[in-house]
Amino acid sequence: MYGASLRLLKTLEGSYKPGASELPLLAEVARMNKLYLAFLRAVRDSLPGEWASEEERFRRYIGGSLEVAKALRGLRYGFYKFRRPVDHVSVDLDLLIHVDDVREAVRRLTSRGFRIAVSEPYTVTLKRGGFIVDLYTHPSFAWIVYMDGLRILKDYSEEFEVNGTYVSGITREAEVAVAAAHAVYKEHMILLIDCLTAWSWLTGRTICVAEELGARRALEKLLNICREIRVGISEAPYKLPHSSLLEIYAEKFSEDPTFRATIMNILRYVVKRGDSGRAILQRLTRKSY
Numbered sequence: 069m070y071g072a073s074l075r076l077l078k079t080l081e082g083s084y085k086p087g088a089s090e091l092p093l094l095a096e097v098a099r100m101n102k103l104y105l106a107f108l109r110a111v112r113d114s115l116p117g118e119w120a121s122e123e124e125r126f127r128r129y130i131g132g133s134l135e136v137a138k139a140l141r142g143l144r145y146g147f148y149k150f151r152r153p154v155d156h157v158s159v160d161l162d163l164l165i166h167v168d169d170v171r172e173a174v175r176r177l178t179s180r181g182f183r184i185a186v187s188e189p190y191t192v193t194l195k196r197g198g199f200i201v202d203l204y205t206h207p208s209f210a211w212i213v214y215m216d217g218l219r220i221l222k223d224y225s226e227e228f229e230v231n232g233t234y235v236s237g238i239t240r241e242a243e244v245a246v247a248a249a250h251a252v253y254k255e256h257m258i259l260l261i262d263c264l265t266a267w268s269w270l271t272g273r274t275i276c277v278a279e280e281l282g283a284r285r286a287l288e289k290l291l292n293i294c295r296e297i298r299v300g301i302s303e304a305p306y307k308l309p310h311s312s313l314l315e316i317y318a319e320k321f322s323e324d325p326t327f328r329a330t331i332m333n334i335l336r337y338v339v340k341r342g343d344s345g346r347a348i349l350q351r352l353t354r355k356s357y
Contacts, residue, residue: 073304100356101260106154132199136236139176143169148236153268160200167205209254211333240269245278252286258303263294
C-alpha cells in the first residue's frame with residue numbers, strides 16, 4: 069500500500085481511486101499540503117457537499133484577489149506564491165510591492181475597507197473580514213530578508229490572466245524559486261503543492277533564476293525531498309530535520325549578502341514580539357502551515 073501523500077498524488081493524477089474508508093485521511097493530508105480543492109475535484113462524486121463548499125471558498129478568494137489587483141493598478145506590485153499548477157485556496161494573498169509604493173497601496177486598500185493588522189519591517193498585513201493581504205517589500209521572516217524583492221519585481225514580473233482579468237505577478241520560473249526558498253528558509257517544511265510546482269515548471273531557465281535569486285541550494289533541497297516523496301520514501305508535509313537547519317542557514321549566510329546583512333534583525337524581532345517564544349514553539353511542533 070502506498071503512503072498517504074503518494075496516494076493523494078496518484079489520486080490527483082487520476083491513477084488511483086481511493087476507497088470510502090480512505091477519504092477522511094486523504095482529505096486531511098490534502099488540507100495540510102494545500103491541495104484540498106484539487107483533491108475534492110478529483111473525488112467530487114464521493115464528497116459533493118465538501119466540494120461545493122470549497123469551490124465557493126475558491127470563488128471568494130479569487131474575487132478578493134482580483135479586487136486587490138484592481139485597487140493596485142498602476143503600482144509596482146506582483147502576486148507571488150499565487151500561481152500554481154493546480155487551483156488552491158490560500159489563507160492569505162501575498163504580494164510583492166515596491167518600497168516606494170507601499171504607502172499608496174495601503175491608502176488604496178484601506179479606502180476599500182481593509183485595516184492594517186500588522187506593520188513590520190518588509191511587511192504590512194491588512195485584513196477585511198476573513199480576507200488577509202500581506203504586502204512584502206522583500207520575502208522575509210523574523211525581519212530577515214531571504215530574497216531580493218526589488219530584483220524579483222524588476223526582472224521577473226509579467227502579466228497573466230485570472231478569470232478574464234490581467235494581473236501583475238512573477239514568472240513561473242521565479243515562482244518555483246520562491247516556493248523553494250519559502251519552504252526551506254522560512255517554513256522549514258516542504259508541501260506536496262511545492263513539489264507539484266517544481267515538477268510542472270522546472271526547466272533549465274528555472275535553475276538559472278533560482279541561482280540569480282539566491283535560491284539554488286533551496287531548490288536542490290526541495291527537489292531531493294520531492295524525489296523521495298514521489299517514490300514513497302518520505303511523506304508530505306515533510307519537516308526539515310532540526311539538525312540540517314544550521315547547515316542550511318550557514319550556507320545561506322555565506323552566499324547571500326542581504327541575508328547576512330539582516331540576520332541580526334532577529335534579535336530586535338524577539339525583543340519586540342512578546343509572543344516570540346510561543347511562536348517558535350508552535351513552529352517547531354506544527355505539522356503544516
